[in-house]
Amino acid sequence: MNDAEVSAALTRLARSHTWTWSATARDLFDALDTDDGARHHPTALVAEADPAVFVAMADNPDFVARLEAELARTPAPRTERPDVAYFSPEFGISELLPQYSGGLGILAGDHLKAANDLDVSLCGVGLFYRQGFFSQGVVDGQQSESYPTYTPEGLGCVDTGVTVTVPFPGRQVSARVWRMDVGTVPLLLLDTDVAVNAAGDRAITDRLYSGDRRHRLEQEMILGVGGARALTALGWDVPVHHLNEGHAGFLILELLDRRIAAGDSLADAHAALGPGLVFTTHTPVPAGIDRFEPELATEYLKSWAAAWKIRVDDLLALGTDPQDDPPAFNMAAFCLRTAARTNGVSKLHGEISRKLFAAVPGGDAITSVTNGVHARTWIMPELQALFDDALGAGWADGDPDAWAAVASLDAAAIAEIRRLGALRLQALVKERLGAAFDPEALTVGFARRFATYKRANLLLQPAEELAALLADDDRPVQFVFAGKAHPADGPGKALLADIVRYAGTDEANGRFLFVPDYDVEVAQALYAGCDVWLNNPIRPREASGTSGEKSALNGGLNCSISDGWWDEMADDRNGWTIPGSDADDPAERDTEEAADTLALLGGDVLTTYYDGGAALGPAWIERVRHVWASLGPQVTAARMVADYQRTLYGPALDAVAAVSTT
Numbered sequence: 001m002n003d004a005e006v007s008a009a010l011t012r013l014a015r016s017h018t019w020t021w022s023a024t025a026r027d028l029f030d031a032l033d034t035d036d037g038a039r040h041h042p043t044a045l046v047a048e049a050d051p052a053v054f055v056a057m058a059d060n061p062d063f064v065a066r067l068e069a070e071l072a073r074t075p076a077p078r079t080e081r082p083d084v085a086y087f088s089p090e091f092g093i094s095e096l097l098p099q100y101s102g103g104l105g106i107l108a109g110d111h112l113k114a115a116n117d118l119d120v121s122l123c124g125v126g127l128f129y130r131q132g133f134f135s136q137g138v139v140d141g142q143q144s145e146s147y148p149t150y151t152p153e154g155l156g157c158v159d160t161g162v163t164v165t166v167p168f169p170g171r172q173v174s175a176r177v178w179r180m181d182v183g184t185v186p187l188l189l190l191d192t193d194v195a196v197n198a199a200g201d202r203a204i205t206d207r208l209y210s211g212d213r214r215h216r217l218e219q220e221m222i223l224g225v226g227g228a229r230a231l232t233a234l235g236w237d238v239p240v241h242h243l244n245e246g247h248a249g250f251l252i253l254e255l256l257d258r259r260i261a262a263g264d265s266l267a268d269a270h271a272a273l274g275p276g277l278v279f280t281t282h283t284p285v286p287a288g289i290d291r292f293e294p295e296l297a298t299e300y301l302k303s304w305a306a307a308w309k310i311r312v313d314d315l316l317a318l319g320t321d322p323q324d325d326p327p328a329f330n331m332a333a334f335c336l337r338t339a340a341r342t343n344g345v346s347k348l349h350g351e352i353s354r355k356l357f358a359a360v361p362g363g364d365a366i367t368s369v370t371n372g373v374h375a376r377t378w379i380m381p382e383l384q385a386l387f388d389d390a391l392g393a394g395w396a397d398g399d400p401d402a403w404a405a406v407a408s409l410d411a412a413a414i415a416e417i418r419r420l421g422a423l424r425l426q427a428l429v430k431e432r433l434g435a436a437f438d439p440e441a442l443t444v445g446f447a448r449r450f451a452t453y454k455r456a457n458l459l460l461q462p463a464e465e466l467a468a469l470l471a472d473d474d475r476p477v478q479f480v481f482a483g484k485a486h487p488a489d490g491p492g493k494a495l496l497a498d499i500v501r502y503a504g505t506d507e508a509n510g511r512f513l514f515v516p517d518y519d520v521e522v523a524q525a526l527y528a529g530c531d532v533w534l535n536n537p538i539r540p541r542e543a544s545g546t547s548g549e550k551s552a553l554n555g556g557l558n559c560s561i562s563d564g565w566w567d568e569m570a571d572d573r574n575g576w577t578i579p580g581s582d583a584d585d586p587a588e589r590d591t592e593e594a595a596d597t598l599a600l601l602g603g604d605v606l607t608t609y610y611d612g613g614a615a616l617g618p619a620w621i622e623r624v625r626h627v628w629a630s631l632g633p634q635v636t637a638a639r640m641v642a643d644y645q646r647t648l649y650g651p652a653l654d655a656v657a658a659v660s661t662t
Contacts, residue, residue: 001064003054007046009067014042015156017182018074020094021113021374023381025070031057039521041096043156077181081236083121084278084649086111087227087248089219090133090208091126093182095520097155098132098148099189101208102449102484103546104282106520107345108244109182110374110546114637116183117374117397120645123236125227125248127219128152128178128189133208136484136517141500145487147207152178152191163194164229166221169299173201175222177230188234190226209486217292220331221300224250239656240649242278243339246290246331249319252277252338253304260308270318274340275655278648281332281366282345284352284543285453286323290331297329322359336362340655341648344368345544348567352540369647370565371544372398372640378550380424380528383417395632398639403632411621418531418555418616418624425480425529428522432515440615441476441511442606444559445530445551447523450485450492453541457498461594467507469602475610477601478511479534480526482518523547527554531620532605535560536597538589539580540567548575549635555624559600561593569634574627576600 001009010028019025019042031053032045057063090105091097091112100106108124115122134145152159157178165172174197175190192204204218228251231238241251252273259269283289297319298312305312319334320327336342336357343366344350350368357363375396376384387395390409394402422439429437450456459466459479469477481499485492496514503512515522527533533551535542535558542564549565552558558575560566570577578600581592611617633639 001058001067003051003058006057006064006067007049007051007054009071010046011043013067013070013074014046015158015181016074016077017093017097017156017180020182021376022070022073023384024066025074028063028067028070031063039096041155044154075184077186078121078123078184080121082123082186082238083653084240084242085123085125085227085231085236085238086115086242086244087125087223087251088244089127089223089247091124091187092520093180093187095522097180098135098150098519099126099129099155099208101133101486104245106373107371107546110372110377110637111244111641112182112185112187113374113377114372114641116185117638118641118645119184120641120649122185123231123238124182124185124187125223125230126187126189127205127208127223128157128191129205129208130191130193131207134484134487138500138514138516141497141504143485143493143496152189156180157189160188160230160234162230162233164190164226164233166226166229167303168201168218168221169303171198171201173197173204173218173222175205175226175230177233188227188230190222190230192222213292213296216290217296217300220247220290221250224248224252225254227251228254240276240278240652242280242644242649243335244280245282246279246335249290249331249335252334253301257304257307266308266310266314270338272659273338275659276652277335277339277341278644278652279335279339279342280345280369281336281342281353281357282543283332284344284349284356285541286356291324291328292331294327294329301329321357330360332357333360336360336366341652342366343648346370346564346568348540348564349543352543367647369640369643370568370634371546371549372635372637373546373549373553374637375553378524378527379553380417380421380524382420383528383554386413386417396636396638398633398636398642400633403629406625406628406632409625411618414555414621414624415616421528421554423529425525428525428529429480429513429515432517432522433513435513436510437480437513438476438478438511439529441478442532442609442615443530444477444479444532444534444601445481445526445556446479446534447482447515447518447526448535448545448547450483450496451489452491452495453538455536455538455590456481456483456495457502458536458590458594459598460498460502461591462598463507465595465598465602467509469598470507470509470511475606476511477606478513480513480515480530482515482522482526484518523550527551527556530556531609531616532556532601533558533560533575534597535563535566536578536593537561537563538586539563549631552627552631552635555627557605557620557623557627559597559605565635569631571630573623574630576605 088108092100092106092109131147137144162177319329545564583589611619
């Protein structure tokens with residue numbers, strides 16, 4: 001390789017985004033580190049590097065050999081039409097790609113990565129947010145937000161040359177289509193910051209989940225209608241569309257329009273769409289459903305109704321849930337009425353969803369596919385190497401036989417890996433907080449969105465008991481918290497402020513920490529370094545949750561309310577289930593469940609961790625082995641995507657093919 005070939009090869013690897021889960025790929029970019037204290041997307045590192053660096057790389061046989069080996073492991077992106085288009089308002093690929101806010105986006109990113117691993121014919125469709133989601137600061141104990149600006153090129157996107165238009169009241173709004181590759185899987189991102197748009201329209205895709213209801217609706221029109229038109233403009237007549245939540249539901253408008261233009265009635269067109277639509281709902285509570293006031297929705301729907309020569313009320317009716325008070329255009333109801341295949345994201349959530357949407361046609365047919373996580377993204381590299389050597393490659397795909405081999409893992413090797421993870425977390429805490437962190441102490445982690453139902457401050461209620469636990473020098477316990485509250489969520493911000501305030505008290509004893517600016521990098525350090533993962537939502541409001549799955553893959557034990565994925569996978573040995581209160585009064589319920597949680601942590605959890613008198617005692621290591629054997633086959637995104645392929649995508653493709661041949 002010469003210097004130009006090295007530069008081109010590194011650019012290809014940077015744009016493939018396989019480095020987000022491949023440590024060997026990330027290592028290749030180390031020589032381009034700017035040492036400015038900030039982390040940069042590898043595409044930007046390559047573009048801005050001194051040309052002399054590539055000359056030196058080309059003259060280094062070891063580097064060239066590693067680069068060529070990585071290229072050989074990196075398949076080319078798909079160019080042919082995919083079978084499935086996966087629509088989502090956010091995609092969490094890496095902390096260097098701030099196009100996600102939390103669990104929904106991380107799940108979507110893991111879905112694309114697993115589709116790459118399993119060679120599933122799928123593409124993603126989303127929006128490109130020039131200011132992404134906010135960067136978090138903590139000033140005087142309160143969350144603050146800042147919004148850096150990003151360019152698509154700087155984040156590894158390539159201009160497809162396609163621009164689509166979407167009808168808005170009295171105007172057409174244009175969106176440029178960028179392509180970001182996630183291994184073999186193309187991700188199309190629509191961007192309204194183009195010169196032909198008015199200033200207000202250029203800002204439609206400015207920030208993730210910002211602005212008022214009109215802004216949100218306009219983003220969803222670009223995602224759904226614009227996304228469908230982008231696929232067509234690329235020549236991809238995709239047979240199956242997967243709606244990851246109702247945010248992309250306006251896709252249905254575009255698909256209806258095509259059939260009505262071909263001569264179908266609204267009813268016939270609507271019925272014909274069902275076989276090719278998959279809809280996944282992620283909320284177990286009415287407040288989490290995307291609804292728009294009928295007057296607002298009418299502004300954007302009336303042009304479609306006029307073109308189809310129907311009353312706008314007939315179109316609004318497709319998005320009604322009789323339980324809504326006041327009436328609204330309900331995006332989940334719109335999707336449920338249309339899609340032939342619908343699912344929740346855990347078994348319990350499937351049950352809850354059938355009740356929640358009982359009044360909506362199609363609501364009684366909701367099934368479930370339990371969420372999983374992309375193993376190689378979330379497991380620390382040294383543990384991956386141990387698994388590769390001892391279990392074979394099948395562990396990452398959720399192979400039960402591969403995971404069964406954890407029984408043979410040496411206890412000392414497990415303890416060493418766990419200590420290495422704790423040292424990584426210690427380094428992060430020192431960097432972010434300048435605070436002390438004991439890598440030998442039992443470490444309890446809590447990191448997620450600061451929504452009220454997740455009850456981040458639950459353990460602060462039994463203040464004396466918590467203080468006593470934190471004061472124990474013989475068997476030390478420390479807590480590490482992280483997470484963001486939505487900028488408009490006052491109660492969520494108040495929870496965060498409670499945590500930050502308590503961390504600074506004498507009672508916290510320096511063992512109760514809040515790490516700011518939660519992102520993928522912080523999460524990875526927490527999953528590797530925490531011994532216990534705490535999850536105490538109000539049951540059954542956690543649709544699935546995936547943070548505890550990531551902790552489990554790293555050898556962490558869950559201590560959780562029986563909700564979401566934990567409700568179906570807990571077996572009394574792979575963690576601890578917090579007893580649920582039967583109290584009707586919310587305050588009484590919280591008091592009881594807080595006491596039960598602290599009793600578990602200060603009792604069996606603490607005793608097991610310090611079994612034999614030292615940290616990571618034999619009983620704890622045996623539990624870690626069981627966590628891997630029992631949960632490893634169940635919690636991977638490979639298992640999840642394989643379930644989608646078997647139970648939803650495959651049948652949908654068969655149904656579409658059957659219709660097209662009749």
